[in-house]
Amino acid sequence: MQHDAHGYWLREAGGATPAAPAAGDIDADVVIIGGGYAGMWTAWQLRDRARVVLLEADVCGHGPSGRNGGFCETLWSNLPSLRERFDDERALAAARASSESVRAIGDWCESEGVDAWFRQAGFLMVSTDSSQDAVVDRILAASDREHVVPLDAAGVRARCDSPRFRRGLFVDDDATVQPARLALGLRRRLLERGVTIHERSRVRALRVTGPRSVIAETAGARVRAGAAVLAVNAATRGVRPLRSRLSVTSSHIVLTEPVPDVLEQVRWTGGEAITDGRLFLHYFRTTRDGRILFGWGGGRLAYGARLNGRVEVDPGIAETVRAHLVDMFPALAGRRITHAWGGPIDVSPSHLPQIGTVDDGPVHYAFGFTGNGVGPSHLAGRVLAALALGEGDRTLALVDPAPAVVPPEPLAWVGGMIIRGALLRAERLRAGGQQPDPVTRAVLAAPRALGIHVSR
Numbered sequence: 478m479q480h481d482a483h484g485y486w487l488r489e490a491g492g493a494t495p496a497a498p499a500a501g502d503i504d505a506d507v508v509i510i511g512g513g514y515a516g517m518w519t520a521w522q523l524r525d526r527a528r529v530v531l532l533e534a535d536v537c538g539h540g541p542s543g544r545n546g547g548f549c550e551t552l553w554s555n556l557p558s559l560r561e562r563f564d565d566e567r568a569l570a571a572a573r574a575s576s577e578s579v580r581a582i583g584d585w586c587e588s589e590g591v592d593a594w595f596r597q598a599g600f601l602m603v604s605t606d607s608s609q610d611a612v613v614d615r616i617l618a619a620s621d622r623e624h625v626v627p628l629d630a631a632g633v634r635a636r637c638d639s640p641r642f643r644r645g646l647f648v649d650d651d652a653t654v655q656p657a658r659l660a661l662g663l664r665r666r667l668l669e670r671g672v673t674i675h676e677r678s679r680v681r682a683l684r685v686t687g688p689r690s691v692i693a694e695t696a697g698a699r700v701r702a703g704a705a706v707l708a709v710n711a712a713t714r715g716v717r718p719l720r721s722r723l724s725v726t727s728s729h730i731v732l733t734e735p736v737p738d739v740l741e742q743v744r745w746t747g748g749e750a751i752t753d754g755r756l757f758l759h760y761f762r763t764t765r766d767g768r769i770l771f772g773w774g775g776g777r778l779a780y781g782a783r784l785n786g787r788v789e790v791d792p793g794i795a796e797t798v799r800a801h802l803v804d805m806f807p808a809l810a811g812r813r814i815t816h817a818w819g820g821p822i823d824v825s826p827s828h829l830p831q832i833g834t835v836d837d838g839p840v841h842y843a844f845g846f847t848g849n850g851v852g853p854s855h856l857a858g859r860v861l862a863a864l865a866l867g868e869g870d871r872t873l874a875l876v877d878p879a880p881a882v883v884p885p886e887p888l889a890w891v892g893g894m895i896i897r898g899a900l901l902r903a904e905r906l907r908a909g910g911q912q913p914d915p916v917t918r919a920v921l922a923a924p925r926a927l928g929i930h931v932s933r
């Protein structure tokens with residue numbers, strides 16, 4: 478198993494040569510900080526309407542945007558949380574807009590000639606124990622049958638057959654991509670359209686100098702702009718006015734060698750993206766070259782804004798993920814895992830993306846995708862572009878007027894690790910057909926009392 482911080486996808490996509498770092502005094506209408514999907518889709522929306530300068534600490538698309546699972550999802554399975562947080566109309570508007578975004582990503586790949594392996598084969602959520610039946614039922618109860626369809630055990634197993642699967646739901650609108658091909662394709666098209674991108678240009682300070690003026694400082698440059706867009710994912714944890722609005726965990730992926738025989742055997746040849754209904758969910762999909770990618774969102778929590786080390790690659794967690802994979806698909810016992818990698822997840826307390834404006838000033842932000850940013854970051858780009866141009870539609874459900882907060886450190890980390898431990902214990906017991914003990918159940922009830930969601 479090769480542990481590689483950048484994962485398999487970037488190598489397959491061919492990588493990118495870094496653009497020149499920012500230097501000297503630069504003027505722009507909008508400065509975008511962060512060159513993942515959120516920053517780049519914002520730049521794409523603004524490309525003909527404003528002078529944009531995008532500052533990226535590393536190389537655009539070399540963060541989680543270039544190494545995720547490639548689930549390009551809508552927000553239909555988040556409808557219970559959306560409905561709980563907003564009124565029905567706004568919740569449905571956000572879910573519909575997320576479907577438009579997935580479609581728009583596919584159309585963009587087509588019209589721009591970017592082969593990002595976009596495949597709209599739908600999303601299957603399966604339950605693997607009785608508590609997950611309840612998760613599936615909750616989503617079905619909140620949704621319409623046009624977008625979310627129930628599947629019984631036979632219906633699930635006709636699409637993919639694992640001895641663990643019970644029943645599930647299917648979302649037709651969802652897709653998969655090769656994430657690095659999408660990120661690097663977007664980067665390439667932005668450069669070709671004349672958007673200024675500076676890489677190896679970490680922003681060290683962002684100063685608000687007036688109602689419509691900001692200065693972003695890197696080691697070698699000062700960029701003055703009328704508005705700033707902050708799209709730095711988990712690094713938002715280091716940004717003072719926003720740090721209490723997210724916590725950072727990690728997700729890990731293992732990738733098998735090509736296993737077309739196993740895919741035939743388990744009848745998984747339709748390209749569906751699949752998750753189970755656990756909180757620390759397993760997510761799995763096939764690739765164009767017949768591999769199975771299998772991820773798990775149960776990695777460790779980061780302390781404060783510290784993002785390196787085991788948040789990026791944790792060999793111990795990768796081994797656990799491999800064991801979970803074989804448990805889900807016993808036919809993979811003895812087959813080779815060729816790659817393993819991980820990365821940070823920006824978890825918002827509502828499990829919904831946070832998009833908005835700091836103190837009604839010139840700084841706009843998007844973070845908190847909570848492991849579902851590939852599709853929704855396109856939607857975020859549309860909203861951020863509008864906010865930066867002063868045209869923001871604040872009625873859009875995802876612009877949350879009263880976002881929930883996480884406790885300060887060290888409470889967040891200590892509390893988070895205790896809850897993580899309780900969750901892992903509960904999920905292990907449920908997988909074996911047992912119920913968690915009263916103490917574990919009490920610990921698991923604590924987050925909700927603080928207004929923090931621990932489910933979709």
Ligand SMILES: Cc1cc2nc3c(=O)[nH]c(=O)nc-3n(C[C@H](O)[C@H](O)[C@H](O)COP(=O)(O)OP(=O)(O)OC[C@H]3O[C@@H](n4cnc5c(N)ncnc54)[C@H](O)[C@@H]3O)c2cc1C
Pocket residue numbers: 510511512513514515516532533534535536537538539540541542543544545546547548549550678679680681708709710711712728729730760772818819820821822843844846847848849850851852854
């Ligand atoms: C292992 C893993 C699997 C995942 N699987 C999926 C999946 O299957 N489907 C899904 O929807 N989501 C998935 N996600 C989440 C998804 O990758 C993210 O939600 C999405 O990429 C977020 O895009 P972004 O633009 O916000 O962040 P990023 O891609 O992280 O981009 C932010 C950029 O900001 C830059 N930056 C940070 N600080 C600074 C600074 N001070 N100055 C300048 N630049 C800075 C970083 O270098 C980075 O390039 C996964 C994540 C991981 C880690």
